[in-house]
Amino acid sequence: MLDAKGIDTWPGKKIDNDYHPASWHMLDVGAVAECLIGKRAVTGSASWNQAIVLLIVQHDLGKFSESFRDRITRAAARAEYHSQLSLVLLQRHDSLPGERVGGSANARRSLCAAAAGHHGGPPELDDGRGILERRWMTAIGERAVAATSDVIASVGTLFPEASLGELSASKAKALSWKVSRITVQADWIGSNADWFGCQPPDNPVARYWAKARSHAKLAVAKAGLHHAEPGPAAVILPKEATPRPMQEEMRRTVPRARGDEPQTAAQHGTRRTG
Numbered sequence: 001m002l003d004a005k006g007i008d009t010w011p012g013k014k015i016d017n018d019y020h021p022a023s024w025h026m027l028d029v030g031a032v033a034e035c036l037i038g039k040r041a042v043t044g045s046a047s048w049n050q051a052i053v054l055l056i057v058q059h060d061l062g063k064f065s066e067s068f069r070d071r072i073t074r075a076a077a078r079a080e081y082h083s084q085l086s087l088v089l090l091q092r093h094d095s096l097p098g099e100r101v102g103g104s105a106n107a108r109r110s111l112c113a114a115a116a117g118h119h120g121g122p123p124e125l126d127d128g129r130g131i132l133e134r135r136w137m138t139a140i141g142e143r144a145v146a147a148t149s150d151v152i153a154s155v156g157t158l159f160p161e162a163s164l165g166e167l168s169a170s171k172a173k174a175l176s177w178k179v180s181r182i183t184v185q186a187d188w189i190g191s192n193a194d195w196f197g198c199q200p201p202d203n204p205v206a207r208y209w210a211k212a213r214s215h216a217k218l219a220v221a222k223a224g225l226h227h228a229e230p231g232p233a234a235v236i237l238p239k240e241a242t243p244r245p246m247q248e249e250m251r252r253t254v255p256r257a258r259g260d261e262p263q264t265a266a267q268h269g270t271r272r273t274g
Contacts (some may be wrong), residue, residue: 001153001205002150002154002205009069010023010064010147011063013025013072014073015193021201022060023155025063026061026155028190028215028216029059029060029191030056030057032190032216033052033053033056034216035220036186037052042182047163047165048163048164050162052179054155054159056183058151059118061090061116061148062086062140064148065082065089065140066144067080067140080139081119083119084124084136087123088123088133088140089145089148093148094108097156100156100159103164103165103167104168107168107169108172110172110173110175111179113176117180118183158205189216189223190219192219195218199211
């Protein structure tokens with residue numbers, strides 16, 4: 001299971017001259033996702049909703065890699081994209097979330113790919129010859145593979161009611177669009193250095209999760225999403241915010257439909273890292 005040394009080994013983001021552990025960043029984002037889903041559930045099942053939060057927690061598993069750590073600590077100028085590595089690790093360790101939340105492998109794959117691909121597009125799949133897989137595993141490193149097994153096991157204990165039982169692969173594929181949307185929004189808020197600053201590694205995971213949930217409620221409120229409702233074009237902004245050009249274009253061109261169309265997070269002049 002995770003201990004302080006293991007948590008400290010893998011930085012998730014750099015703020016000024018300090019590092020915030022990847023484990024804590026993932027829990028920050030998961031706590032925000034939980035808060036958003038609590039405001040507007042993505043499914044009618046409490047156990048499915050909790051399972052989705054658990055998978056969103058693991059969205060940045062690729063930050064547990066030699067490649068990402070070298071880049072963030074300036075030891076290397078370039079690195080494999082951590083979103084890609086997240087899906088690779090989630091697929092490699094699929095038996096662990098499988099034991100925890102159940103469901104079919106195809107259902108989990110759709111939801112994991114949606115959570116991992118939170119930086120603009122879905123991760124790549126292997127080319128079938130193992131070339132990309134070998135490149136990605138080299139970037140991750142054996143020590144990170146072992147560490148991510150501990151991470152998945154540790155965070156899984158925080159969600160005792162999580163289950164994907166009876167969720168079909170087709171339903172999961174349709175649900176993946178909402179998972180992607182929530183992950184992007186939660187990561188935007190959870191990466192805000194003013195709301196989630198650097199924290200030391202020497203906290204038990206359960207204690208840090210309680211702290212992250214408390215911070216998430218304040219962060220969502222400060223982001224202007226506590227009482228937000230879709231406007232004519234489903235662009236969510238606080239009243240005092242001025243839409244950016246793309247948001248203004250959405251307001252002009254996108255009709256309000258079922259309420260599950262693309263939505264933006266609130267605009268603020270605060271810092272986002274990671």
